[in-house]
């Protein structure tokens with residue numbers, strides 16, 4: 451694979467140097483206590499904190515999603531690169547073949563990389579004065595029979611659409627800033643109060659909100675600079691700059707990718723796949739990122755996050 455000619459994809463030593471530069475730059479930080487005072491032990495890549503109260507050993511993977519794994523560092527880098535650069539995602543089977551690890555290892559590795567891609571910490575609200583954010587909901591995959599709702603969100607029983615209606619599907623709400631980033635949420639039920647909570651917590655109130663004619667947004671729309679709707683049931687898709695084409699475009703990338711690559715996605719993992727697709731969309735070529743930069747940002751996101759064996763099941 452020609453893209454893996456770079457040294458850090460080929461040897462553990464070069465991979466470690468690459469990861470250390472990404473995580474620490476010039477200043478090594480003890481991940482246990484935050485001290486800048488540490489020294490290299492005789493074991494390659496293992497450092498010891500000099501602080502009296504700490505004195506602990508660490509490496510570049512300590513307290514990151516790569517911690518305590520037997521996977522070699524250059525293999526990690528190959529996996530990060532593949533997942534960051536593929537447009538639609540990479541199945542565990544593809545990963546297993548491409549980087550020469552077992553299927554099971556590839557599966558754990560890909561979930562950890564998704565965790566690294568998850569936006570963490572406090573994130574500023576989207577939009578602002580003069581900006582447009584499009585909000586929409588979609589349904590994906592199947593909910594097991596036992597967990598299906600028997601009534602609509604307004605409390606009426608399902609009628610004709612019954613078993614094929616949205617109660618069988620998992621609900622996703624996404625917000626896309628025009629020409630910018632996406633944030634997606636897997637929700638139990640896409641009803642007005644759930645949607646309102648997401649929209650108000652994530653979008654600046656001076657934003658222009660664009661949605662379709664769905665009644666889910668009517669009330670919450672009043673909190674924003676304007677709330678303009680497009681009437682899909684009247685075959686209207688754009689009126690001036692009012693449209694929900696960006697968020698619908700995002701949904702179609704997500705669904706095409708998930709259908710092609712991740713046929714079996716357990717509901718409890720759906721939010722992880724959304725993190726992966728959000729991450730790639732938010733660092734897409736159009737916003738000025740290339741494959742290498744995107745992979746580096748995912749690797750940087752690995753620090754400070756962990757995914758235990760139990761969580762990834």
Ligand SMILES: [Zn+2]
Nearest residue numbers: 480483499504
């Ligand atoms: Zn320390």
